[in-house]
Amino acid sequence: DTAVSQTPKYLVTQMGNDKSIKCEQNLGHDTMYWYKQDSKKFLKIMFSYNNKELIINETVPNRFSPKSPDKAHLNLHINSLELGDSAVYFCASSQDIRNNQPQHFGDGTRLSIL
Amino acid sequence: GQQVMQIPQYQHVQEGEDFTTYCNSSTTLSNIQWYKQRPGGHPVFLIQLVKSGEVKKQKRLTFQFGEAKKNSSLHITATQTTDVGTYFCAGWSGNQFYFGTGTSLTVIP
Numbered sequence: 001d002t003a004v005s006q007t008p009k010y011l012v013t014q015m016g017n018d019k020s021i022k023c024e025q026n027l028g029h030d031t032m033y034w035y036k037q038d039s040k041k042f043l044k045i046m047f048s049y050n051n052k053e054l055i056i057n058e059t060v061p062n063r064f065s066p067k068s069p070d071k072a073h074l075n076l077h078i079n080s081l082e083l084g085d086s087a088v089y090f091c092a093s094s095q096d097i098r099n100n101q102p103q104h105f106g107d108g109t110r111l112s113i114l
Numbered sequence: 115g116q117q118v119m120q121i122p123q124y125q126h127v128q129e130g131e132d133f134t135t136y137c138n139s140s141t142t143l144s145n146i147q148w149y150k151q152r153p154g155g156h157p158v159f160l161i162q163l164v165k166s167g168e169v170k171k172q173k174r175l176t177f178q179f180g181e182a183k184k185n186s187s188l189h190i191t192a193t194q195t196t197d198v199g200t201y202f203c204a205g206w207s208g209n210q211f212y213f214g215t216g217t218s219l220t221v222i223p
Contacts, residue, residue, distance in 0.1 A: 035213075041200055043157070043213040056211070090156055100145055102159035 003027050006091050006106040013081060014114050020077045021109045023091030031055075032074035033092040033103065034066060043090070049074055050097040086113045120203060120214040128222050133193050135217035137186040137203035144206045146179050146186040151216075152199045193221045 004025045013019055025032060033056075034046040048056035049068040063079040074091060088108045094101035118139045127133050137146065145164045149157040161170055163179035163186065170177045176189045186203050198221050203214040 041151075041216050041218065043202065043216070045211055045213070048211075056209070092157075100162060100164060102147060102162060103157075104159070105156040108156050 004091055004093055004104050004106040006089075006109050008109060009107060010110050010112075012112045012114065015081055015083060017081050018077070018079045019081060019111075020075055021089055021091075021111075022073070022075045023106060024073050025091075025093040025104070026072065027093055027095075027104060029093040029104075030071055030096045031094045031101070032068065032071070033094075034074065034076050035090040035092065035105075037088040037090060037108070039087070047074075047076075055097060081111075081113050083113050086111055118203060118205065118212045118214040120201075120217050122217055123215065124218045124220070126220045126222060127193050129195060130192050133190040133197070133219055135188050135201050135203075135219075137188075137214045139184045139205065139207070139212070141207045142183045144183070146177075146183075146203055146205045148177060148186075148188055149202045149204060149213075150199050151202065155199075157202060190219075193219070195221050195223055197221055 006023045031050045033048045035043050036046055037043050046058055046060050047066040051071050052068045065077045068074045088110050090108045091106040092103040094103045120135055120137050147162045148160040150160055151157045161177050166183050167181045168179045174191045178187045190197055200216045200218045202216045
């Protein structure tokens with residue numbers, strides 16, 4: 001069973017569209033994250049939720065809105081997609097919010113904006 | 115702002131040669147984690163160091179955390195083709211979590 005699963009794996013869409021990426025973890029973890037990895041492989045944290053509560057909200061355009069319906073799910077909705085949004089988006093989870101917990105990553109969603 | 119830089123950005127080595135990546139933070143980190151990302155894959159947790167000056171080994175990999183808790187290194191002895199990938203350090207500074215800029219390792223057979 002996949003521990004952290006994201007859907008879709010690939011997303012190709014037009015500029016201006018709205019899209020969502022879903023993430024689910026079956027590890028029983030309390031904390032989940034969204035990362036953006038650009039073409040130079042730089043990994044930047046976007047959001048973190050602990051038990052459905054937003055705890056990290058980095059400087060990200062407000063076109064990006066995370067939603068956590070329960071602690072096993074953290075979805076990412078993106079409005080009015082722009083060319084610069086093309087990247088790989090990774091979901092991750094850790095046992096809890098204590099900062100000594102390793103993070104488990106999903107396989108990533110490769111978003112391409114035409 | 116906070117930055118966690120790694121050098122080198124890229125490294126090509128012959129199989130059997132050693133490899134080292136260095137991680138430097140602009141502020142003190144409470145811990146340092148290392149991740150490996152294979153080409154086309156996702157980051158996978160390797161190890162965590164917490165104490166100042168700590169050294170840990172995993173087979174051919176040696177990890178160090180600096181005395182000031184602002185730098186770290188990963189050394190691979192006698193690289194193999196399976197070591198190919200990008201190595202990231204990462205750590206918490208206060209309530210913020212930062213990934214390093216990564217070092218991409220290519221191993222030439």
